[in-house]
Amino acid sequence: MNGTDTGTRSAPHVVVVGGGISGLAAAHRLLARGTRVTVLEATERLGGKLLAGRIAGAPVDLGAESMLARRPEAVDLARAVGLGDRLQPPSTATASLWNRGVLTPMPKGHVMGVPGDPSVLSGVLSAEGLARIEQDRTLPRTEVGDDMAIGEYVAARLGREVVDRLVEPLLGGVYAGDVYRTSLRAAVPTLYDAAASYDSLLDGVRELQRRAGAQQRTGPVFMGIDGGIGTLPDAVADAVRAQGGRIRTGTPVRGLARREGRWFVRTDAATYEADGVVLAAPAGPASRLLVGESPSAAAELAGVEYASMALVTMAFAGADVADVLPRGSGFLVPPVDGHTIKASTFSSRKWGWVNEHAPDLFVLRTSVGRYGEEEHLHRDDADLVDVSLRDLGAATGLAARPVETRVTRWTGGLPQYPVGHLDRVARIREAVAKLPGLRVCGAAYDGVGIPACVGSGWRAAAEITEEILATPTLVEGTAEGTGQ
Numbered sequence: 001m002n003g004t005d006t007g008t009r010s011a012p013h014v015v016v017v018g019g020g021i022s023g024l025a026a027a028h029r030l031l032a033r034g035t036r037v038t039v040l041e042a043t044e045r046l047g048g049k050l051l052a053g054r055i056a057g058a059p060v061d062l063g064a065e066s067m068l069a070r071r072p073e074a075v076d077l078a079r080a081v082g083l084g085d086r087l088q089p090p091s092t093a094t095a096s097l098w099n100r101g102v103l104t105p106m107p108k109g110h111v112m113g114v115p116g117d118p119s120v121l122s123g124v125l126s127a128e129g130l131a132r133i134e135q136d137r138t139l140p141r142t143e144v145g146d147d148m149a150i151g152e153y154v155a156a157r158l159g160r161e162v163v164d165r166l167v168e169p170l171l172g173g174v175y176a177g178d179v180y181r182t183s184l185r186a187a188v189p190t191l192y193d194a195a196a197s198y199d200s201l202l203d204g205v206r207e208l209q210r211r212a213g214a215q216q217r218t219g220p221v222f223m224g225i226d227g228g229i230g231t232l233p234d235a236v237a238d239a240v241r242a243q244g245g246r247i248r249t250g251t252p253v254r255g256l257a258r259r260e261g262r263w264f265v266r267t268d269a270a271t272y273e274a275d276g277v278v279l280a281a282p283a284g285p286a287s288r289l290l291v292g293e294s295p296s297a298a299a300e301l302a303g304v305e306y307a308s309m310a311l312v313t314m315a316f317a318g319a320d321v322a323d324v325l326p327r328g329s330g331f332l333v334p335p336v337d338g339h340t341i342k343a344s345t346f347s348s349r350k351w352g353w354v355n356e357h358a359p360d361l362f363v364l365r366t367s368v369g370r371y372g373e374e375e376h377l378h379r380d381d382a383d384l385v386d387v388s389l390r391d392l393g394a395a396t397g398l399a400a401r402p403v404e405t406r407v408t409r410w411t412g413g414l415p416q417y418p419v420g421h422l423d424r425v426a427r428i429r430e431a432v433a434k435l436p437g438l439r440v441c442g443a444a445y446d447g448v449g450i451p452a453c454v455g456s457g458w459r460a461a462a463e464i465t466e467e468i469l470a471t472p473t474l475v476e477g478t479a480e481g482t483g484q
């Protein structure tokens, strides 16, 4: 950079479309790299699937409530925006499985439900189910090719019971999906690699476990934030504003066009002129915005499906509940047993901060709905509370009535990663790469977890700044164009 240019050249301007955690992480990184930034969020609220709220006066997460700490991005971002002191691991690392009407401790020693040693599943599977696992040692190799549904692969090796009672409830939480559709390669890449190198899945998993053990990783697997993961987006937004970034909520983007080497991002009130654009919106809106400039990316994005779910958060008088519930952070529910809820998280037990803010309450939540199972979501709030209480009662014996309830509907909450997902993402990226200064990021691409979202935002920011700072363009004063 030539110092004498600063008077005539202002920093390049990047518009970020979407104010969820991916877009905010991208904006934060773009500012650090010296661009000007405008974030445009369609709804009135920043944060996307992260939402902090209150129940019976107590702070609680009403969206995502935990982030993986084994990947650095989410905790690094939290620290970078001043939340380091509020990071807090879960108070308990155990959970239960509501299996055939009985709550049993969640087995340890598996990779997303796939055991290395069948005996860890002895409390969970039937005798036939356990016997079926042994066939893994003698069955001919299962060719997974470019990709295969994780449920199909694990069922072929170990039998359907392992899939239906372990893999499905665990991965059902991650994607609100169906493991007989979900991509092995995208969802659990370590298992895909093991499948390619070992005839026996048990052998492959044991090797993964051996390697994980050799790494001697310390520190918590998950991390929360005092006050809620939902406080992270606002903290990032504050940091973005403090560095001069502009954030507009209630500002849906209506059109995106490239003319004479610049981007024009049209909203109802203004058209923003930019050197770069980060599309951090979900796949549907991203697809609609790309129809003009990249019909092929738009078509691929239009094929990305989402699952919807609802969270029912309930606060009880603490004394009514704590002794009734099983130990640990909550329980998972295998869909094959036909219950409505698919998980319950005991927030007051899982998070010290929930308990500290409301020591006389017990807060828990249930989740309802997954891909292809949207009928429950048409029930009204009172119905969702009733069915949650019925399932909770059947699972744990809980008979108390909550003092307050809150239903949060996450329509289109979780993108699906079906077989072939990674190829689709590669095709999207290839098409998008033909558009100078434009990148996509978010949960639809490289992982639905918060660290993956943050990582994808950072990557988009790094690639764009590399590209546009390498070819600086002359811009006049403000980048805001017509209409404002």
Ligand SMILES: CC1=C(CCC(=O)O)c2cc3nc(cc4[nH]c(cc5[nH]c(cc1n2)c(C)c5CCC(=O)O)c(CCC(=O)O)c4C)C(CCC(=O)O)=C3C
Pocket (backbone or CB within 6 Å): 065, 067, 068, 094, 095, 096, 106, 110, 111, 112, 113, 170, 173, 174, 175, 328, 329, 330, 331, 332, 343, 344, 345, 346, 350, 365, 366, 367, 447, 448, 449, 450, 451, 452
């Ligand atoms: C997006 C996501 C990731 C990916 C994160 C990333 O890749 O970044 C993930 C990972 C994992 N989830 C795991 C375990 C559990 N998930 C649960 C419940 C839930 N997860 C959800 C989502 C996710 N889950 C959701 C929407 C629920 C429903 C209930 C609620 O939202 O309240 C519950 C029951 C409730 C409780 O005990 O809290 C358990 C025990 C384990 C450990 C497995 C092992 O031990 O090997 C791992 C890696």
